[in-house]
Amino acid sequence: MNSIILVFLLLFVSQAQAQLQVGFYSQTCANAESIVKSVVTEATLSNPRAPPILLRLHFHDCFVEGCDASILIENGPESENKAAGHLGIGGFEYIAKAKQLIENECPGVVSCADIVAIAARDVVALVGGPVYEVETGRRDGRVSDSKLAVFMPRVDESAASLRSKFEKKGLSNEELIILSGAHTIGTAACFFMQKRLYRYNATNESDPEINPCFLPELKRLCPKNGDENVRIAMDPVTGDRFDNQPYQNIKNGYAVLASDARFYDDGLTKPVVDFYANGSRFGQDFANALVKLGRIGVKFGASGEIRRICNAFN
Template sequence: MLERVCKGVVSCSDIVALAARDAVFLRNGPFYQVPTGRRDGRVSDISHAANIPEVGDSIQLLKSKFRQKGLSDRDLVLLSAAHTIGTTACFFIETRLYNFTRGGGPDPAINPDFLPRLKAKCPFRGDINVRLPLDPVTEETFDVQILRNIRDGLAVIESDARLYDDRATKRVVDSYIGQRGSSAFGQDFAEAMVKMGNIGVKTGSQGEIRRICTAVNGVPL
């Protein structure tokens, strides 16, 4: 629709940044200004995704992957808190439930009252495509509850749980739980989103404005 109304003006990367902002707001999260003017990449190569954080990464690796992009330990916690909305496939928690310890046990960070619920949703060798909320307490609201979950052993994916194992990230989690911290959370999250959205931005004559977001211009689908 955008291309029909004003051709070649709005990039897909701006659309994604604005859509993320609107999704947060529509779930009662903060509203924030998103700088625009990004252009889209001309390259799409799986090798460029090699340094994306993974669910089973150690906390050291998560921190260093963020740091390499100019994002702090605080940003890591704030941005992971986006898991206050949305879902995960059982695929991403299978190891955490059934093959975490050497003896084949679950991640001991999972609250023992929560474990049977997770196992019931994602049985051993069950359907890995079944989806469950990343924040089982307030799955449809953008709020600070995800950080309380992390403290209470209710994190669903491993990378969220690991934020409470490390002294620096634990301190950040704790700082946002409670009356004073939770009022700062929305604005701090918004700032971290803007910071992340400014990484490696293409402007001027770099890149292009894609006509179709899933393809580089001129490459047959």
């Protein structure tokens, strides 16, 4: 049964790849990508958190119902973006601004799903990551439901559980680790640290995988019963630039998120962490993994629409 599912996923990905293309809007809205780039560049200059926010938005969008901008829809308390798995998600205003500017120039042509993917590509380059071409041609989805986000990856999951979730999306163990490298930039709320620091495995202890030299610093930043909205860098060493430091952090016990630390406990993911901690291929492999992520569950033709505004169905 698993082999049948895998064949189906590979077929689905290959079909998406065949219909997506670089430069999809070159004839119908030639300035679309440059408009998105100008918006996210301005956003980054005014808010240094914009790049990780927009990169995370792309991942969260693609992981639920595919890359169809369903996460942007505001249709009440049951909308997808209200799901617990999307806690802290943001960047909607940047996508909305880019969409409005594009609509002024090319009404009804460019999907919100493509804007999300283009924005992710541009912010990766802005923080020193790889420059790559993004495939476009997606249409926007017509479904938004918080119940569909129950299988989003969580920070307290085992590597085996995360591997299973990624496999169901057609992503390999290697791509799980590569995409987790997005934690080279950005922050995490102390909300996600409380169990790991003070109630690990239902005890009053801390996660033993945290380096003893790092544990006091984490507790200082995220004190017990402190403000859980305080944010700390996910890469405490070089968190302001795109590099392979997260893998070295995992090896050395300096991983901030529990899920990242678990990758070094698992026989299938540990060698991949070691490879990227010691190698120099991370940038290009990250770009390739993002392109593949962007093919998940893509809508074409009558299966989707081109929204007039990104937070509401037509």
